[in-house]
Amino acid sequence: DLEALELEGREYIFQLDKATGLRKNKVGIYEWDYYSNITKENEEKWIQVRLEQSQQEKRAWEETKMYRWQDFQDFTLRRMFKKYSQLGVSALPDEKYKQLMKVVAGMESNYATAKICQYKDPSKCNLSLEPEITDMFAKSQDPEELKHLWVEWHKEAGAKARHNFTEYVRLYNEAAKLNDYKDVADWWQSEYEVDNFEQQLAKIWEDVKPLYQQLHAYVRKRLRDKYGDHVVSARGPIPAHLLGNMWAQTWSNVESFTRPYPDKKEIDITQAMKDQNYTALKMFQMSDEFFRSLNLTAMPEKFWKNSIIEKPTDREIVCHASAWDFYDGEDFRIKMCTSINREHFRTVHHEMGHVQYYLLYSHLPVVFREGANPGFHEAVGDTIALSVSSPKHLRRVGLSTGDAEDEQTEINQLYKMGLDKIVFLPFAYTLDLFRYGVFRGSTTPEDYNCHFWKLRETLQGVEPPVNRTEEDFDAAAKYHVSANVEYARYYVSFIIQFQFHRALCQLAGEYVPEDLNKKLVDCDIYQSVAAGNAFANMLKMGSSKPWPDAMEVLTGQRSMKADGLLEYFRPLHEWLQAENQRTGEYIGWEPSKTQYC
Numbered sequence: 001d002l003e004a005l006e007l008e009g010r011e012y013i014f015q016l017d018k019a020t021g022l023r024k025n026k027v028g029i030y031e032w033d034y035y036s037n038i039t040k041e042n043e044e045k046w047i048q049v050r051l052e053q054s055q056q057e058k059r060a061w062e063e064t065k066m067y068r069w070q071d072f073q074d075f076t077l078r079r080m081f082k083k084y085s086q087l088g089v090s091a092l093p094d095e096k097y098k099q100l101m102k103v104v105a106g107m108e109s110n111y112a113t114a115k116i117c118q119y120k121d122p123s124k125c126n127l128s129l130e131p132e133i134t135d136m137f138a139k140s141q142d143p144e145e146l147k148h149l150w151v152e153w154h155k156e157a158g159a160k161a162r163h164n165f166t167e168y169v170r171l172y173n174e175a176a177k178l179n180d181y182k183d184v185a186d187w188w189q190s191e192y193e194v195d196n197f198e199q200q201l202a203k204i205w206e207d208v209k210p211l212y213q214q215l216h217a218y219v220r221k222r223l224r225d226k227y228g229d230h231v232v233s234a235r236g237p238i239p240a241h242l243l244g245n246m247w248a249q250t251w252s253n254v255e256s257f258t259r260p261y262p263d264k265k266e267i268d269i270t271q272a273m274k275d276q277n278y279t280a281l282k283m284f285q286m287s288d289e290f291f292r293s294l295n296l297t298a299m300p301e302k303f304w305k306n307s308i309i310e311k312p313t314d315r316e317i318v319c320h321a322s323a324w325d326f327y328d329g330e331d332f333r334i335k336m337c338t339s340i341n342r343e344h345f346r347t348v349h350h351e352m353g354h355v356q357y358y359l360l361y362s363h364l365p366v367v368f369r370e371g372a373n374p375g376f377h378e379a380v381g382d383t384i385a386l387s388v389s390s391p392k393h394l395r396r397v398g399l400s401t402g403d404a405e406d407e408q409t410e411i412n413q414l415y416k417m418g419l420d421k422i423v424f425l426p427f428a429y430t431l432d433l434f435r436y437g438v439f440r441g442s443t444t445p446e447d448y449n450c451h452f453w454k455l456r457e458t459l460q461g462v463e464p465p466v467n468r469t470e471e472d473f474d475a476a477a478k479y480h481v482s483a484n485v486e487y488a489r490y491y492v493s494f495i496i497q498f499q500f501h502r503a504l505c506q507l508a509g510e511y512v513p514e515d516l517n518k519k520l521v522d523c524d525i526y527q528s529v530a531a532g533n534a535f536a537n538m539l540k541m542g543s544s545k546p547w548p549d550a551m552e553v554l555t556g557q558r559s560m561k562a563d564g565l566l567e568y569f570r571p572l573h574e575w576l577q578a579e580n581q582r583t584g585e586y587i588g589w590e591p592s593k594t595q596y597c
């Protein structure tokens with residue numbers, strides 16, 4: 001009878017879940033060894049272990065689909081079976097599976113080991129992305145030097161990945177079809193468990209675009225003031241190499257010479273951290289202390305022992321920051337080539353947020369040890385960092401001596417936050433709209449670069465510093481394209497983190513709508529156990545329930561909406577509209593004059 005069958009199914013699925021935890025632990029160890037020591041030998045060992053794991057998963061999958069789990073009474077049991085009845089890339093036949101692993105490893109190691117020559121001294125050709133190129137890009141205000149760094153990096157990390165990427169698309173789409181998806185775009189979107197995900201992304205962009213256009217216009221004017229109108233036009237897109245970041249995904253490195261009230265004291269925590277001899281370890285300890293102040297979980301002892309938080313000097317590693325769950329309830333790690341600067345202070349909190357989520361759901365079955373949706377996992381640390389980056393908190397921890405907020409410093413603060421958070425949205429939207437087109441075949445290899453730049457120009461209002469052709473492949477010059485990491489998760493994160501932040505601030509008594517002494521921009525939830533407990537109640541659910549249930553637990557909302565972000569930035573939006581009116585700056589951008597199609 002059904003009762004007995006369901007009992008048998010329960011026993012089976014919990015045994016499978018235990019075996020899956022052991023498999024993921026083993027693969028994780030080999031993956032960690034490869035990513036933290038990039039050698040041919042470690043790559044082959046990792047691929048071999050992945051292949052064995054895929055064969056074991058295939059056998060288990062044959063057995064799992066024999067159960068009539070759709071008829072089971074228990075919701076959790078049905079959800080576990082539903083997740084385990086999707087095999088993933090292991091559905092590929094062995095040879096194709098290995099081939100896919102190889103081309104992704106090829107792109108990833110190319111990106112991690114890419115080097116370029118200096119602008120000033122072309123004989124020095126050992127510049128890596130982290131920290132050398134990133135630091136130069138953040139500091140240089142010489143358009144020619146920035147152009148050189150941009151062109152050389154996009155050649156080494158982008159163009160060189162084109163062939164592997166084309167292979168990856170073909171094989172990954174085959175895996176998608178074996179999982180009953182039309183293509184990888186369909187598969188990636190299924191992770192969000194809503195049937196109108198792409199429309200939701202478009203709606204959010206509609207809501208945020210007016211604010212973005214105002215910020216874009218203001219920054220373009222200030223860059224034109226600095227570099228002249230032969231470098232930055234009055235009505236065109238902004239050249240992508242002048243925005244302080246290799247991908248123009250956040251513009252906070254131009255804040256120091258474009259901020260609204262330059263005579264107001266600037267909070268420069270990079271300098272403050274250097275003056276106070278901060279180390280990478282101190283940055284991680286401060287972040288750990290913030291989480292503990294909320295009554296969240298302390299990093300376990302293995303975390304401090306096994307993590308890599310500084311770039312090793314004796315070997316090649318994947319420097320792009322990452323957090324790792326080894327699915328044994330005690331081994332959690334971060335790998336990061338930490339620099340002592342503001343951007344990495346934020347990234348440390350971002351990565352520690354991943355580990356906090358791992359810790360809070362580590363009691364769940366392995367299959368539920370993931371974000372409620374991928375955007376949730378990216379939002380945990382950033383939500384905390386919204387409190388940490390408040391002037392009030394920076395004064396509390398001695399990283400800023402600035403005076404208390406007045407109207408002008410508040411606009412400066414919102415501007416600095418906007419250069420990170422508002423600017424990022426069209427970039428993130430572009431990256432996966434581009435790849436959706438590639439996976440669907442509406443973008444073919446012959447027009448990869450043309451379509452990529454069309455989206456960049458249309459959504460971000462940026463243009464390449466020099467003409468581009470199909471010899472180039474600029475999308476892969478961004479880590480996540482070379483590393484096969486889906487990116488809509490960050491677009492979702494940058495929206496929901498403001499919904500989380502607003503709810504936490506109200507719970508902490510730090511934000512009261514209409515109360516000028518309790519403004520959202522000044523909110524710092526540090527030491528608020530009420531906020532921490534509410535955050536934990538959502539995070540400990542992992543993916544055991546659909547994400548609207550998780551979001552509702554903390555915010556009372558059941559959908560992602562731009563209202564949190566727009567409320568946070570409202571004073572800035574009003575200021576930008578007035579300022580752009582005053583200067584008569586053109587809002588939006590006309591077609592670019594650079595050739596890229």
Ligand SMILES: C=C(C[SeH])C(=O)N1CCC[C@H]1C(=O)O
Pocket residue numbers: 249320321322347350490
């Ligand atoms: C820090 C990470 C590792 Se999950 C990252 O890739 N982020 C964090 C924010 C956006 C995105 C990026 O760097 O492009």
Ligand SMILES: [Zn+2]
Pocket residue numbers: 350351354377378
């Ligand atoms: Zn992340």
